[in-house]
Amino acid sequence: MADSPKRDPFLENRREEDAGAVFVLQSKGQWWHAGFHLTTAIVGPTILTLPYVFRGLGWALGFLCLTVMGVVTFYSYYLLSKVLEHCEQSGRRHIRFRELAADVLGSGWMFYFVILIQTAINTGVGIGAILLAAECLEIMYSSLSPNGSLKLYEFIAMVTAVMIVLSQLPTFHSLRHINLASLLLSLGYTFLIVGACIHAGTSKHAPARDYSLETTKSARVFGAFTSISIIAAIFGNGILPEIQATVAPPATGKMVKGLLMCYSVICINFYSAALSGYWVFGNKSNSNILKSLLPDDGPSLAPTWVLGLAVIFVLLQLFAIGLVYSQVAYEIMEKQSADVKQGMFSKRNLIPRLILRTIYMIFCGFVAAMLPFFGDINGVVGAIGFIPLDFILPMLLYNMTHKPPKSSLTYWINLSIMIVFTGVGIMGTFSSLRKLILDANKFKLFSSDVVD
Template sequence: MESQGREDVVGCSGAGGRVHSDGHIDIEIPETAHQISNDSWFQAGFVLTTGINSAYVLGYPGAVMVPLGWIGGVIGLILATVVSLHANALVAKLHDFGGKRRIRYRDLAGSIYGGKAYSITWGMQYVNLVMINVGYIILAGNSLKAVYLLFRDDHVMKLPHFIAIAGLACGLFAISVPHLSALRNWLAFSTLFSMIYIVGGIALAIKDGFKAPPRDYSIPGTKTSRIFTTIGASANLVFSFNTGMLPEIQATVRPPVVENMMKGLYFQFTVGVVPMYAIIFAGYWAYGSTTSSYLLNNVHGPIWLKTTTNISAFLQSVIALHIFASPMYEFLDTKYGIKGSALAVRNLSFRILVRGGYVAMTSLVSALLPFLGDFMSLTGALSTFPLTFILANHMYLVANRNKMSLLQKNWHWLNVVLFSCMAVAAAVAALRLIAVDSRTYHVFADI
């Protein structure tokens, strides 16, 4: 048996999977059409960091800080960071549960609970990923519209037009990149684009902040509306660390998978959160309660810099969407046996038809209801809370119940109950926000 960290194929599983040596035990690998066990922990860490520093960060100053204020926003972000690291670590440690790598979130839930949980988890994850992708297309469309308005003020082209253009770009990228591991070189570009709009946004916000009169940092709205927006903002807090596809990312990591994934998580929740914190606090400091749901709509400065930051946000959204769509791509590619060369006629045709159709559908939803902040709240309530917090704690509790002390069991049950209550409250608040916005704006709104 080879030393730890090197894959050693020693046999075959019944479903055509492989068995590799991971430290001191043999771990079975499930059948999949995509590449697994190829990437370093550093690449996995960059995939995770790409998610939290995606163009969504441009919406957090308005979606998180405005409803919560300085005290609630700062404390909330710190707490969200800690509890998200804890919950993701629990999922990462269950990756080789039962002597088999669980390369999909639904596989992990099914192995612990049974077949019904497999289907329910897949349904929740599908909703989670679709809504995240809808948000990315809205963001990409907003970025293109912002560029358009820098050069023209005729308003001939509306937000739905830019969402359609963004959807086309996302579709072409999805067709060109066959699987998650193939993003390796694109992650460098994603990081570059993130740094451009984060550093550019911070610089422009700080410049505006020093020139502006004293800002109003009070929480806007009536007493009743503030209750709902505060609850919705709590869902946005956890949405910012949304990794409801952690097993799928962990599947790409070389053995030892648990140790390497933990390194990736520590990278995400230390180095990775610094840019996100910086732009959230700088944006809110500069504009206070008037901070918009897309920070680059607030900033003033040279046209070339604003153009560059918006184009970078657009390009990064295209790459990030592919990350969160990859579990669905893997499911379909595996089901229909899409293997071998990415340029093979059958494989290329399949990606054009299936991935192109999926992106077209999400683009249509994005154009119909382009309420970014509301989608973040609803996604957090319906899927981020259950997948990332409730399910993670309960799966770990069930899988290790014979090894835990009473205190440890009570801690995990406390998390399950607490986040279940928060999920219900956040869902009600998010649905109310969508209902209010739907009365204000018509479908295909230009907001």
């Protein structure tokens, strides 16, 4: 008699007692919902940093790095989705990255390694989202009231208050409509920014263009690795298994469709923002292209209504991004604090959810106000967080589960990517931390200026 299929320990044996799975990671979505979540996780206002990235790499190397990183990340996410499908077909539907890594690699320490890296990513992105949203508010405020008294940390407090309210949405799946709006907003502000850059570059007030790189060789090397780390952060997400967990089983083939949706938006947004912004500002590109278009010492380089609408679109999307990257933290909290037997909206579960999510958002807002390093945070998070989870582990997990022959091209491509990005991650970490330390001399606590 043939053996009966293995039972899914996460879906059947354990999930009914796991509030993090039942409440936060509900498996009810379709492939397009996963596409919305994935697009929000990757295609965000960090694309406004791309001209700044090109500033450290130049035209040719910047275009090459952007293309290579896009191809490698798509390949990596494709392999990771296949690993998850393989485990599901074997009777083990993993809904968390940390459990997937620990199971496939057979090592308990991988569980804690992944959860540590994911926590760094999610908290870093949460801090960055609040900081950039506050900067958007500050840009609008300074345009309407040039001599106003409000400081950056006050705008951070406003954004944090809104995030506290939105964070009470109970499940990842409940963000699907917000993330559809996020996708449309990303297309909207990209088109507006590109139009603004073209207007700025062809107007009589066009800035002088200089595309030269740093003067010293060491500065160019460090600048290049920092830029590559930022690109890794822009393409990274680190939560694909949790996103795939929101898809109703079986998940086979659904994430690939979601990936194709996401990368269609990436191709439109990333290249247009990077090339148009660097074309106009060259090595004077700011870590936020909006600040380049709205210089402090001169007139706006594009119609105010265009930039104002772009800022509003960016601001609205940042709330969605902050929510998406908070889901792993919320899932961990509710797994420990909630009682699945008493219902999602019971008093027993509602009060701890309100308290814990509020504390988490206040912490992110406080750090954003205290350490306003938007460009530097991107580089550090990319090197330390996204590179291990998005460029190294998926290749290793695929080789472990599908066991391609060592003579096969797939095996050697995966091994090469792991080796190259391990080196890039080490150098990127060093160069990003170096820049963060150097920039520490340029700021004071709770400064009103975001350091590039």
